[in-house]
Amino acid sequence: MRGLSRKLYLDLSVPTEEDQRSDQQRILEALSAEGVKEEVHIPVRMLRQLYPLLDRAGWKITVSLSWNGEKWELVDIESGDTARQHYGLAVDLGSTTVVVRLLDCNSGEILGEESCFNKQIQWGTDILSRIFFCKDDRKKLEEIRLATVESIIECMDKLDVKHPVSRKCLSMVVAGNTTMIHFLLG
Numbered sequence: 001m002r003g004l005s006r007k008l009y010l011d012l013s014v015p016t017e018e019d020q021r022s023d024q025q026r027i028l029e030a031l032s033a034e035g036v037k038e039e040v041h042i043p044v045r046m047l048r049q050l051y052p053l054l055d056r057a058g059w060k061i062t063v064s065l066s067w068n069g070e071k072w073e074l075v076d077i078e079s080g081d082t083a084r085q086h087y088g089l090a091v092d093l094g095s096t097t098v099v100v101r102l103l104d105c106n107s108g109e110i111l112g113e114e115s116c117f118n119k120q121i122q123w124g125t126d127i128l129s130r131i132f133f134c135k136d137d138r139k140k141l142e143e144i145r146l147a148t149v150e151s152i153i154e155c156m157d158k159l160d161v162k163h164p165v166s167r168k169c170l171s172m173v174v175a176g177n178t179t180m181i182h183f184l185l186g
Contacts, residue, residue: 003088003105003171004067004088004173005170005171006065006072007062007064007065007083007105008062008063009060009061009082010060010061010062010063011060012026012059013026013059024042024047027042028040031063031065036065038071039070040065040071040072040073041068042074046075046077057079060081061077061079062077062079062080064077066170066171075170084106085165086105086106086170087104087105087111087166087169087170088102088105088169088170088173089169089171090173090175091155091172091174092175093118093184094118094180095118095127095177095179096117096118097115097116097117098117098118098154099114100113100115100152100156101113102163102166105171114155115155116151116154116158117151118151119148120144120148120183122147123143123144123147130144130179144183145183145186148180148183148184
C-alpha cells in the first residue's frame with residue numbers, strides 16, 4: 001500500500017575515512033535507493049537525534065516519512081527494523097457518531113474500530129442548531145472545535161485499550177460532511 005506515510009528500514013554504510021558523507025546524505029541516498037523519488041525534508045529536530053542513535057543502532061534504522069502535500073518529511077527515526085509496525089487511523093466524523101478505525105498501513109487490514117457520540121450534540125442534534133450557535137462568535141466555534149477533537153480522542157482512547165499501537169500512528173485521515181470538517185478546522 002502507498003499512503004500518506006511510509007516506514008522504511010535502512011541499512012546505512014558506516015562512515016570511513018574514504019566515505020565521509022554526512023548522516024543526512026547517507027539517509028537521503030538510502031531512501032532514493034529504496035524507491036523514494038520525491039524530495040525528502042529532514043527537519044533539524046530529526047537531525048539532532050542522529051547522534052548517537054546511528055552508532056548505537058549499528059547504522060541500521062527505520063525512518064518514518066509523512067507526506068505534507070508537497071514532499072515527504074522525516075518524522076521519526078528508530079533503531080533496527082520496525083517497518084512492519086506501520087499504523088494509521090481513519091476517522092468518520094459524523095454529525096451524530098464518530099468512528100475511528102485502526103489500520104495496518106502495510107497490509108490495509110483493519111485492526112480495530114471504536115465509536116462514540118459526537119460531543120457537538122450538546123449544542124443541538126441537528127447541524128443547523130450548531131451552526132447558529134457559533135456563527136457570530138469565534139469563542140463558541142472554538143468550543144465546538146474542541147468538542148470535535150475530544151470526540152476523536154475518546155475513540156482513540158477506546159482503541160488504545162485493545163490496541164496499544166493506536167498512539168503510534170503516522171497518519172490520520174478524517175472524512176465528514178462540509179460542516180463537520182469546518183467545525184474540526186475551526
